[in-house]
Amino acid sequence: MEAHGIPDGSATAELPPGNDALAIRMRSALPALVGVPAIALLAWLLPGTNDSYLVYVAGLAGINVVLAVSLNIVNGFTGQFSLGHAGFMAVGGYVAASITLAVGSRWQLAFLPAALSDGLLFFVATLAGGAAAGLAGLLVGLPSLRLRGDYLAIVTLGFGEIIRVLIENMQVVGGSTGLLGIPPSATLFWILLWIFVVVLWSKRLRASTHGRALLAVREDEVAAEAMGVDTTGYKVRAFVVSSFFAGVAGSLLGHYLQLLSPRDFTFLKSIEVVAMVVLGGLGSISGAVIAAVLLTILPEALRPLQDYTGLDFRMVIYSAMLVLLMLLRPRGLLGSRELWERRARRRAPPEAT
């Protein structure tokens, strides 16, 4: 998981010699050793395809978790306000789906069973989609992260819209009608696996020197810069990681719904993800997870009301919640704390600029 150029500096600085060093290295590998088999087992117990409404909603919630946790890296850790997450999601989704659609029928690893070969293709396509989104994040981040404050919000918003307009005008990927017939490769196993990866990654990121630099940028950018933190560099890297996972989520969504449409990646989608991060508490990973699940279930739970009245209250409730939350509980459900931190430390709220 550290293969993408993000140093995990938590344990490398002062390793004690000998067996202790090995123990510490083992401990950092433990989540992967336990987690991946556990997820595989869980996914084996759960049905593979979205054959029931409940499983369908669970999958959507899972994809939203990946999105919210990834956006939390930029909006929560770094305190930079990005409004273009839907754009990066679209880049990743479209690239990955194009790959599986183009290669899928021709590509079959002879030495593997068909299902495994398809799974491998999906994994590679998702990585490629994530990489493409990460590249887009680099292109957006390099110029715009030099700017301070609200400009980033508006620039990322602009990029998100540009990406959407470009996709709408690209007939290769279906233009405004969308991309249809994507194979349903995103099973619960893959969604759980990517949740695991993104949660573990951002948890470790925050504990690392890199993450501490990001938090310093959030607390006071000018002061961080004065202390010798390369603020632009750190912000750009955080932005690239965040975009990468947004692209992964896009790929998951495309291969889950079996279709991608530019209408799914508007400004409103970005806002939805922002609402999840804000509701959970900026900077809290577990908060983002909980909020993503809550905000996926909420509209589904409201569906009877919608059927009864014939009105779409979803956006009203979303936006009213956002405003009321900012006024009444400006730091979200969990603030910047985590569920796994046992004692709620009382300290001054971090002031994001």
Add this chain to the structure above:
Amino acid sequence: MSELLQHLVNGLSLGSVYALIALGYTMVYGVLQLINFAHAEVFMLGAFGGFYSARWLPAFREEPRFLAILVLSMAFCAGVGLAIERLAYRPLRDKPRLNALITAIGVSMLIQAVGQLPWFMGPSPQFFPTLLPNGPLVELGGVSITRLQAVSFVSALALMAALHRLIFHSRLGTAMRAVSFDSRVASLMGINPDRVIAFTFVLGSALAAAAGILVGMSYPRIEPMMGVMLGLKAFVAAVLGGIGNLKGAMAGGILIGLIEALVVGYGTSSYRDAVAFGILIFVLLVKPSGLFGRVATEKV
């Protein structure tokens, strides 16, 4: 040649509307350092204010009726702007700026969503009534200026001139500039920043309402989501001119209108929305302070 001139005429009338909206963004940013996302919705409400007041006002002579509708809608939106400032932004004034920004987005979406409910404006587009008779006013060598374009341009210009006079030649305007320069020092000099900020919202919202009516007259399909794209482009205009700078907002608005008219005229209209954002990104790359902006240094 005449084709180019025609595009420029179209661009000027569109651009003057962008400039009106951009002024609201730039004034609020000047005093609060806040991107007031809800400004686009105030503009939308302005168009609907015109729509409903036209329905309510009896048909008498066209020009005074148009003016009455304009004033009614501007007054209504001034009230809306005041309410938004009082209820959503003022409680957050001493909180981190990110909170205010998220609130601004929330308010903007709330107005859109509520507006789409059937007992307000409803989700489907409405047709803006004809307030003034349209038709070619001047035709010169293949270039025609319609009456609507002339009205649009002249009203926008008149409003901007009035605003300019208000800000640079009145006590409240002086207070606004003082708060924009340094709110704390201004309050030490006996200026009440709360009042000045409220006044800023009133002015910006009234201008946005006027822009809403002008847009409604030229593009008669109005709907609750109409503010989103136009508002964003007006914001781009404000950034292009240097946010916080009044002359910059006017120039930026006109410039964006001209560029958009040229893109639609010579390029493909499907990219017209992307071009504004392309300009935005280019400006931020090359000169983040905008055309007329000053470079501000931040301190710890």
